[in-house]
Each structure stands twice: as C-alpha cells, then as structure tokens.
Amino acid sequence: MRKWFTIIIFGLMLMFWNRNVEAASFKITASSTKVNPNGSFTVSVGGDCIGRVNLSVTNGTLSANSVWVEQNYQTVSVKAGNSGTVTVTATPAVGFSDADANEYKPGTRSAKVSIIAPTISTPTEKPTTQKPNTQQPTTKPNNPTQKPQNNATTKPNTEGEVKEKSSNNLLSALTTNVGNLEPVFDANINEYNIKLPGDTQTILINAETADSKSQVEGLGENKLQVGENIINIKVIAEDNSEKIYTIKVYVDETPQVYLKYRDKEIGVVTNLKDITIPEGFNKKEYTIKEHKISIFNNEKFSIFYGVDNENNKSFYIIDTEKMNVQIK
Numbered sequence: 001m002r003k004w005f006t007i008i009i010f011g012l013m014l015m016f017w018n019r020n021v022e023a024a025s026f027k028i029t030a031s032s033t034k035v036n037p038n039g040s041f042t043v044s045v046g047g048d049c050i051g052r053v054n055l056s057v058t059n060g061t062l063s064a065n066s067v068w069v070e071q072n073y074q075t076v077s078v079k080a081g082n083s084g085t086v087t088v089t090a091t092p093a094v095g096f097s098d099a100d101a102n103e104y105k106p107g108t109r110s111a112k113v114s115i116i117a118p119t120i121s122t123p124t125e126k127p128t129t130q131k132p133n134t135q136q137p138t139t140k141p142n143n144p145t146q147k148p149q150n151n152a153t154t155k156p157n158t159e160g161e162v163k164e165k166s167s168n169n170l171l172s173a174l175t176t177n178v179g180n181l182e183p184v185f186d187a188n189i190n191e192y193n194i195k196l197p198g199d200t201q202t203i204l205i206n207a208e209t210a211d212s213k214s215q216v217e218g219l220g221e222n223k224l225q226v227g228e229n230i231i232n233i234k235v236i237a238e239d240n241s242e243k244i245y246t247i248k249v250y251v252d253e254t255p256q257v258y259l260k261y262r263d264k265e266i267g268v269v270t271n272l273k274d275i276t277i278p279e280g281f282n283k284k285e286y287t288i289k290e291h292k293i294s295i296f297n298n299e300k301f302s303i304f305y306g307v308d309n310e311n312n313k314s315f316y317i318i319d320t321e322k323m324n325v326q327i328k
Helices: 002-021 149-154
Strands: 027-030 040-046 049-058 060-062 066-070 073-080 084-092 109-115 171-176 191-196 202-209 215-217 220-223 227-236 242-251 257-261 264-268 282-288 291-297 302-307 313-317 325-327
Touching (some): 027 084, 040 049, 040 084, 049 073, 049 191, 060 084, 066 073, 073 109, 171 227, 171 242, 202 215, 202 242
Antiparallel strands (some): 040 073, 049 066, 049 084, 084 109, 202 220, 215 227, 227 242, 257 325, 264 302, 291 302, 302 313
C-alpha cells in the first residue's frame, strides 16, 4: 500500500513539473545570417504567446510594422540597406499574454543580418606562351630623323593649354534636421535610411560638396507622407558628371488613434495613398488631441479606413457624434 501511495505522489509531481515546463515563449528569427546590398530576407516573430508585436528596423525597411501572434509565428519581409548590418527588433505591445491569458512581459527580441556584397571571381591569368615577335616594331620610324608619332600625342602642349574640368561629384557632408542617417554618412555610400515618428510632416536636408565648383540639387525642405518617402540629392561636377545620393525616409505607419468598433479597437490608417475611396464619399479631416484622422462622408454614412489587430485593413462605419476614441 505504501509503495502504491509513493508511486501516485511521484506521478502527480511529474505532471506538475511537466506543466511548468510548458512556459510561454517569444522570439524572432531571420531566414538568413547575411544578405546582398539592397537584398531581401524574412523574419519570423511569435511563439507560445498571444498579442500584438510592434516591429522596427535599422538599415532596412519592413513590409509591416506590427503583427498579431496567437500561439504561432508571423512572417515579415525585410529589404536591406546598402551596407552594414540590418537589425529587426520585436516589441510586445500592452496586453501581451501567454497561452493561458496571463500577463507576459518577455521584453524585446532582435535579429541581426549582415549586408555582404557578393564577391566577383576573376579568371586566373595563364602564363603567356606567345613567341617573341622577331619582326621590326611598327612604331619604329623609317627615317632616323623622324620622331615617333605616338610621342607627339603624349607630350603636353604648353602653348594655349586648356585645363581639364573637375569630375569631383562627391558630397563632403549630408545632414537632416530630424532623424539620423543609417548608415552614418560616407561620401562613397549612395543610399541612406531615416525612420521618423508618424506625426512628422517635413524634413530639411542640407549638404556640402567636396569640390566648390560642383552644384547640388534636391536640398531644402521636403514634405513627407506616412510610409516610405524617397528623396534624391543630385551632385553635378564641373565637367557635368553626376552622382545621386538617395535618402529613404520612412514615416511610421502605426496608428496613433484607435476607434471603438463593436468589441474591437480599430486603428485609423493615415497612409491612404493606395486606397480607393468609395464612390459618393467625401474626405473630411478631424483633429483628435493633435492627431489628424480622415473620415469619409456621404448623405447617410460616415466611414473610416482602419486596421485590426491581425493587420487586416478595411472601411468601417462610424458615428462621428459618438466616436469612442483611444490615443496610443
């Protein structure tokens, strides 16, 4: 009897221990450890957890800024920059939980991928087996008093000499009034990324040329929209040769205003560049605690374009007089 009692107690302890082992988990992994300049790869985010995960990236761009995980993994595409290292960071949002709906705060997770340019192999030069040419060189003058013709072209003309124009089309400095260039400015790097908050509307770009005789186009204040903005800086050398520096400015698309829709919170999408407004609706802007949102009205309804916690975007009907608003 005592023996059976001991076995039962041991079994219960084993079941309890196994249950504790099945703890919540959260991680992010990249599909590769290295990528070509401007190449693409994917990251998988999730684990044994539930909730929204916000994503950010340095030296690259993301196909989505947040995902919803529910005891699974979500995949997001990443486009790398020109050089350096791409770092993708996953941060659980408020309300994150384990599989049993208990509060779970695992902290941020990161995945790093090195940007490595492909090596170009060159064929090994074989030793020459060509026999020496015993014929007289064709460059040798027939008349001993005659100078070789090719020497005349290599001799500088000291009379009426024309100075060559500079071909220096590099910048010596490139700065902005908001955000930070990634990577850090280098005259020989052509592409840069800047990530800015969702309420940023303009960016001021300044630059200095390495040669005072060259000219620059594209400086000054540029208006921004939510999402990706591409700004080209053209440097024109004295000899009219050109070089383009590209700045990709990404304004965060994560909604800052959420509206109550039935039993859900729907984020108001601010990037309306690629959507088609339903026929008969007119756009009207509302300002809610310094945040501007767009609502479309016709004679009967008011609608807004929103995204749910599973990153599904659609139009939603809203009562503009009884808007249940939440700022995040």
